[in-house]
Amino acid sequence: MKPTGKDVDSRDRVFGQRVQRLRKELGRTQAEFAAALGKGSSWLSQVERGIQPVQRMDLLQQIADELGVSVQQLLPNAPTDSGIPTTGPGGPPLSNDLDETRRLLSGHPALQAILSTTGQNRPRTTGALRADVGDLWDLTHAGQLARVSVLAVELVPELERAVRTAPAEERSDLYLEISRAYQALSAAFVRQDEADAAWVAADRAIFAAERSGNPLHVCASIFRMVQAFVRLRSLGQAEHAAQTAIGALREQGGSDPQTLSVLGALHLALALVRARAGARNAAKEEIAQARSIAAQLDEDRNDFNLEFCGANVEIQAVSTAVELGDAGEALDIGSTIDAQLLSPERRARLLMDLGRAHVQRRHGGEALNCLLKAEEIAPELIRTHHAARSAIRELVLVAGDHATRDLLDLADRADALA
Numbered sequence: 001m002k003p004t005g006k007d008v009d010s011r012d013r014v015f016g017q018r019v020q021r022l023r024k025e026l027g028r029t030q031a032e033f034a035a036a037l038g039k040g041s042s043w044l045s046q047v048e049r050g051i052q053p054v055q056r057m058d059l060l061q062q063i064a065d066e067l068g069v070s071v072q073q074l075l076p077n078a079p080t081d082s083g084i085p086t087t088g089p090g091g092p093p094l095s096n097d098l099d100e101t102r103r104l105l106s107g108h109p110a111l112q113a114i115l116s117t118t119g120q121n122r123p124r125t126t127g128a129l130r131a132d133v134g135d136l137w138d139l140t141h142a143g144q145l146a147r148v149s150v151l152a153v154e155l156v157p158e159l160e161r162a163v164r165t166a167p168a169e170e171r172s173d174l175y176l177e178i179s180r181a182y183q184a185l186s187a188a189f190v191r192q193d194e195a196d197a198a199w200v201a202a203d204r205a206i207f208a209a210e211r212s213g214n215p216l217h218v219c220a221s222i223f224r225m226v227q228a229f230v231r232l233r234s235l236g237q238a239e240h241a242a243q244t245a246i247g248a249l250r251e252q253g254g255s256d257p258q259t260l261s262v263l264g265a266l267h268l269a270l271a272l273v274r275a276r277a278g279a280r281n282a283a284k285e286e287i288a289q290a291r292s293i294a295a296q297l298d299e300d301r302n303d304f305n306l307e308f309c310g311a312n313v314e315i316q317a318v319s320t321a322v323e324l325g326d327a328g329e330a331l332d333i334g335s336t337i338d339a340q341l342l343s344p345e346r347r348a349r350l351l352m353d354l355g356r357a358h359v360q361r362r363h364g365g366e367a368l369n370c371l372l373k374a375e376e377i378a379p380e381l382i383r384t385h386h387a388a389r390s391a392i393r394e395l396v397l398v399a400g401d402h403a404t405r406d407l408l409d410l411a412d413r414a415d416a417l418a
Contacts, residue, residue, distance in 0.1 A: 012050040012051075012052075012053050013049070013050030014050075015047075015050070015054070015074065016047050016048040016049055016050040016051075017048070017050075018074060019047060019048055019063060019067070019074070020048040022067040022068075022069060023048075023067065026067065026068070030044050030045060030048075033066065036066050037059075037062055037063065037066060038415070039412055040408060040409075040411075040412040042405070042408065042409055042412060043409070043412040043413070060074065097145040097146050097149060097192055097380065097384060098145055098146075098148065098149045098185075098188060098189060098192055098194060098197070099149070100149045100150075100152075100153050101148070101149045101152045101153060101156075101185060101188075101189075101197075102189075102194060102197045104152065104153050104156060104157070105185070105197055105200050105201060105204075109156050109157040109160045110157065110160035110161060110164060123158060123161055123162035123165060123166070124158070124162075126162075126166075126170055126173050126174055126177070129155070129158065129159055129162060129174070129177055130173075130177050132151065132155050133155070133159075133177050133180045133181050133184070135151060136148060136151050136152060136155060136181055136184045136185075137180070137184045137305050139151065140184045140187050140188045140305075140345070141305070141307075141343035141344065141345050141346075142343065142344045142345065142378065143191065143344055143345045143348060143377075143378030143379075143380050143381040144380065145188055145191070145192055145380045145384070146380070148184070148185070148188045152181070152184075152185055155181060156178075156181055156182075156185075159174065159177060159178045159181055160178065162174055163175055163178060171211075172211075172212050172213055173212070175208045175209070175211040175212035176208070176209070176212035176214055176217060178204075178205075178208040179205045179206075179208035179209035179212060179214075179217050179221060180205075180217070180305075181205075182201045182202070182204045182205035182208060182221070183201075183202070183205045183217075183220060183221055183224050183304070183305065184305070185197075185198075185201040186198045186199075186201035186202040186205060186221075186224035186225075186227070186228060187224060187227075187305075189201060189228075190224070190227045190228060190231055191345070191381060191384070191385060192380075192384045192385075193231060193384070193385065193386045195228050195231030195232040196228075196232065198224070198227065198228035198231065199225065199228040199229070199232065201224070202221055202222075202224040202225035202227075202228050203225065205217075205221035205224060206218055206221040206222060206225065209221050216258055216259060216262055216304065217304065219245045219248070219249060219262045219266065220262055220265070220304035220305075220306060222241055222242070222244075222245045222266070223242075223245070223262070223265050223266055223269055223306065225241055226238045226241050226242045226266070226269040226270070226273070227269060227272075229241060230269075230272055230273055230276060233276075235273055235276055235277050238269075238273045239270065239273050239277075242266050242269050242270040242273060243270065245262075245266050246263065246266050246267065246270070249262065249263045249266070250263070255296075257297055257299075257301060257303065258303045258304070260293050260296055260297055261297065261301055261303035261304065261306055261308040262303065262304060262306065262308075263293055264289075264290045264293035264294055264297075264308045264313070265290075265304075265306040265308045267286045267287075267289040267290040267293065268286070268287070268290045268308075268312075268313065268316045270286045271283045271284075271286035271287050271290065271316060271317075271320050272316070272319070272320065272323070274286055274320075275319075275320045275323035275324050276323060278324070280324050283320050283323075283324065284320075287313065287316065287317050287320060290308075290313045290316070291310070291313050293308075294308070294309060294310040294313045295310070297309070300341055307342060307343060307346055309342075311337055311338060311339050311341070311342055311346075312342060312346060314333055314334075314336065314337045315337060315339065315342075315346060315349060315350045315353070317333050318330045318333050318334045318337070318350060318353045318354065318357070319349070319353045321333065321357070322353050322356045322357050322360070325360065327357040327358070327360035327361045328361070330353065330354070330356075330357040331354065331357050331358070331361070334350065334353070334354045334357070337350060344377045344378050345378055345381060347374075347377050347378075348374040348375075348377040348378035348381050348382070349374075349381065351370045351371070351373050351374035351377070352370070352371065352374045352381065352382060352385065352387065352388050352391075353387075354370045355367045355368075355369075355370035355371040355374065355388075355391055356387060356388075356391045358370060359391045359394050359395060362398065364395055364398060364399060364407075367391065367395055368395060368404070368406060368407050368410070371388065371391065371392060371395075371410060372406065372410065374388070375410065375413075379413075382410075382414060383413055383414045383415070388414065389414050389415070389416040390416075392407075392410055392411050392414050392416040393411070393416045393417060395407055395411075396408070396411050396416070396417060
């Protein structure tokens with residue numbers, strides 16, 4: 001939902017007025033300037049009126065370059081010691097969603113603790129760190145990826161330092177929290193299609209889970225690894241990882257709820273692998289296995305932040321049907337799902353996949369309605385997920401000259417036509 005005039009942040013309004021003034025001084029029309037940015041006129045109009053915040057550093061830099069000014073001139077009240085602004089026109093941190101976290105993973109978050117021979121700040125208690133990891137997961141489930149990044153760049157190095165300086169009796173618990181944090185990051189990277197970063201995070205989660213002595217967290221981390229392999233189109237590796245974990249869990253024979261939750265989630269992951277490979281019958285068999293396990297649980301659970309439950313199985317069944325091109329089946333299943341108790345990300349994912357199914361059936365109005373509802377719930381998911389952007393792009397191409405303003409605005413917000 002767009003903000004009304006009285007909801008517009010005054011800083012966004014001031015920023016927009018400055019962009020408009022500088023653009024007009026250059027004698028450039030809205031259409032010309034928006035085209036140079038790879039955007040539509042409606043998007044630029046909203047920026048200049050203060051309705052559309054600019055919170056991505058790369059886009060802010062692009063605007064400044066086109067206007068022939070520095071970023072500091074656009075945001076005179078927000079310099080840092082380095083001269084680079086850290087906040088957008090409306091105040092929230094500028095980010096490319098998970099870019100800062102990606103850079104964090106590119107190095108070693110614990111090098112300072114490993115190399116330093118001097119005293120360091122005492123880490124917070126394990127309980128305090130555990131609470132922050134819980135917050136990290138809450139943000140991930142809500143699809144708030146920029147806020148995930150802000151928290152992670154502070155939390156992960158602190159966790160890595162803490163486990164290397166804590167008494168031996170506390171290290172198992174700390175390794176478990178490190179694994180949970182990396183699992184959250186892997187899930188977040190998957191949702192933004194940063195598959196290589198998701199792989200790195202999942203690998204670190206597996207290592208930390210093993211050091212914690214918790215085999216079910218190892219398997220939950222393997223679930224994240226499978227998702228990363230799928231995004232990397234390494235279906236053979238994804239299949240092997242999922243089958244190995246499923247085989248080990250079935251051999252162990254546990255029937256407690258936590259074991260069943262992990263086992264069911266791995267079957268759902270394998271269903272996605274089968275669907276991507278076009279193995280229709282095998283994909284449906286994995287969904288059937290997951291349904292059977294969910295029936296044994298007979299309750300909604302969120303063990304290991306997997307959200308494994310009957311409703312989530314059906315959401316995955318919708319996604320699998322869409323992947324296989326069975327739009328009618330996806331819509332039939334989707335009409336039976338009550339996802340109100342699931343996370344915003346899961347609810348938005350269901351709507352996104354229903355939108356994709358409507359696109360396959362050439363139901364333009366229904367598809368747009370689903371995608372807009374999904375955007376209301378989890379804006380970053382719709383604006384960053386390749387499947388959503390692909391669906392929006394196809395809607396625009398099919399509509400042609402008859403594309404509605406709502407559809408074109410959505411395409412602008414998602415950069416779907418770039």
